[in-house]
Amino acid sequence: MDKPEPAELDRVDELIQLSLKLFLERGYDNTPMSLISKEVGLTKAGIYHHFENKEHILYAVHKKSVEKNLLPLIEKAEQITDAETRLRTYLYDLARQLTREPTATVLLSEARRMSPEHYKEISGVWRRSYGVLQKAIVELQEQGRCPKHINPAFATFAALGSASWIVFWFDYSRPESGEEAARTIVDIFMKGLLS
Amino acid sequence: MDKPEPAELDRVDELIQLSLKLFLERGYDNTPMSLISKEVGLTKAGIYHHFENKEHILYAVHKKSVEKNLLPLIEKAEQITDAETRLRTYLYDLARQLTREPTATVLLSEARRMSPEHYKEISGVWRRSYGVLQKAIVELQEQGRCPKHINPAFATFAALGSASWIVFWFDYSRPESGEEAARTIVDIFMKGLLS
Numbered sequence: 001m002d003k004p005e006p007a008e009l010d011r012v013d014e015l016i017q018l019s020l021k022l023f024l025e026r027g028y029d030n031t032p033m034s035l036i037s038k039e040v041g042l043t044k045a046g047i048y049h050h051f052e053n054k055e056h057i058l059y060a061v062h063k064k065s066v067e068k069n070l071l072p073l074i075e076k077a078e079q080i081t082d083a084e085t086r087l088r089t090y091l092y093d094l095a096r097q098l099t100r101e102p103t104a105t106v107l108l109s110e111a112r113r114m115s116p117e118h119y120k121e122i123s124g125v126w127r128r129s130y131g132v133l134q135k136a137i138v139e140l141q142e143q144g145r146c147p148k149h150i151n152p153a154f155a156t157f158a159a160l161g162s163a164s165w166i167v168f169w170f171d172y173s174r175p176e177s178g179e180e181a182a183r184t185i186v187d188i189f190m191k192g193l194l195s
Numbered sequence: 196m197d198k199p200e201p202a203e204l205d206r207v208d209e210l211i212q213l214s215l216k217l218f219l220e221r222g223y224d225n226t227p228m229s230l231i232s233k234e235v236g237l238t239k240a241g242i243y244h245h246f247e248n249k250e251h252i253l254y255a256v257h258k259k260s261v262e263k264n265l266l267p268l269i270e271k272a273e274q275i276t277d278a279e280t281r282l283r284t285y286l287y288d289l290a291r292q293l294t295r296e297p298t299a300t301v302l303l304s305e306a307r308r309m310s311p312e313h314y315k316e317i318s319g320v321w322r323r324s325y326g327v328l329q330k331a332i333v334e335l336q337e338q339g340r341c342p343k344h345i346n347p348a349f350a351t352f353a354a355l356g357s358a359s360w361i362v363f364w365f366d367y368s369r370p371e372s373g374e375e376a377a378r379t380i381v382d383i384f385m386k387g388l389l390s
Contacts, residue, residue: 029225108363109304154379161360161380162353168303169352184349185356192387 012050012060015040020061020103028058028110058110059118065107066125069097074125077132083139084194090132092186095163099178102167133159137193146193159189207245207255210235215256215298223253223305253305254313260302261320264292269320272327278334279389285327287381290358294373297362328354332388341388354384 018040022031033054037044051057077090111119134156140146162185170181213235217226228249232239246252272285306314329351335341357380365376 027222027224029222150383151375151379154376155383157360157364157376158357158380158383161357161363163356164360164363165352165356168356168359180346181349181352184346185353188345188350188353188384188387190387192383192385 008050011040011042015042015047015050016057016060016064019057020065020107023058023061023107023110024103028054028113055113055115055118059114059122062107062111062114062118062122065103066122069101069103070094070125070129073097074128074132083136083143084145084190087133087136087140087193088186088190090136091159091163091189092182094129094160095166095182095185096178098163098166099170099172099175099181102170102172130156130160140194145195147195150193155193162189203245206235206237210237210242210245211252211255211259214252215260215302218253218256218302218305219298223249223308250308250310250313254309254317257302257306257309257313257317260298261317264296264298265289265320265324268292269323269327278331278338279340279385282328282331282335282388283381283385285331286354286358286384287377289324289355290361290377290380291373293358293361294365294367294370294376297365297367325351325355335389340390342390345388350388357384 015036019031019036022036022039031054033044033047036054036057037047040047047057051060073090073093076093077086080086080089111122114122134152137146137150137152137155141148141150141152163182166181166185171177210231214226214231217231217234226249228239228242231249231252232242235242242252246255268285268288271288272281275281275284306317309317329347332341332345332347332350336343336345336347358377361376361380366372
């Protein structure tokens with residue numbers, strides 16, 4: 001992607017937003033460049049000025065999503081010293097975020113359509129998210145606050161699953177229940193994990 | 196679908212299996228009838244003898260999947276009187292099944308491509324699965340074995356999420372860890388839920 005002029009930034013942003021919407025509604029394969037071009041009101045040449053090909057748009061959509069929705073939560077969590085607070089805070093923030101913004105998990109199903117280099121970059125952020133939880137669980141085990149027989153990887157995936165699944169059932173027309181949904185997930189997991 | 200002759204049953208079964216494989220690898224939209232026909236070694240006319248159209252194949256794939264992988268677990272659980280045992284047994288069986296057979300969750304992303312009638316039938320089984328867990332949690336609350344402030348719907352989805360997420364992370368080349376994975380998910384959830 002060329003560095004866009006400041007005045008073009010909004011246009012690129014709009015293109016990413018609209019492409020995300022189309023990918024979610026129709027799937028990546030079912031969304032031709034001609035449709036993106038039509039929806040965003042740019043010629044194909046105009047799009048190719050910013051994006052080499054459709055895969056680069058998919059990458060930009062993923063990059064935007066992790067930068068906006070995931071990295072800030074990770075960075076906040078990594079500042080927290082106490083393992084229990086860090087685990088609880090990150091899992092809550094993650095679940096709460098998914099009650100606001102349903103796209104993250106749905107994007108997952110199209111992630112493998114990215115080039116290996118792009119996939120590696122995006123999945124690196126997912127691994128960092130996994131690492132926040134897994135590392136906190138190991139620390140809790142070392143501190144004797146979580147039973148040693150619990151497999152930290154499986155426990156991490158149990159937590160990630162209960163949060164990530166939100167996008168398949170949460171009623172986004174009732175955003176006011178997002179807080180209780182996230183809290184329920186975190187409370188059950190933390191009570192289940194700790195000694 | 197016409198009632199197949201006994202001798203044709205294997206062929207229909209093979210067609211469903213192969214279609215499932217193709218849908219998972221390529222997505223439903225990206226799998227033309229011509230490819231299914233080629234892979235299964237039947238003419239298109241031969242396929243249309245059994246299935247009205249591609250949507251009917253998608254429905255048959257889903258029907259097969261719930262009949263084989265989900266209904267037996269539901270029926271087993273519904274026989275169990277004690278709510279805690281029922282909840283624990285069903286969640287374990289569900290998680291364990293997903294460590295054996297990764298297709299159930301992945302099929303979910305294509306479910307909406309079914310006709311409304313077919314979708315209603317298949318999602319009815321999913322609702323019954325949800326009901327097994329939700330009903331057990333409500334019973335436990337009535338028996339004073341689970342705190343009343345826990346929202347049974349959110350708790351049910353937390354359990355379903357931690358199990359269903361298995362298909363995104365489980366290492367299917369190491370089937371021997373399926374039991375521990377399922378047990379970890381169930382132990383954390385049950386301890387987190389119960390008073």
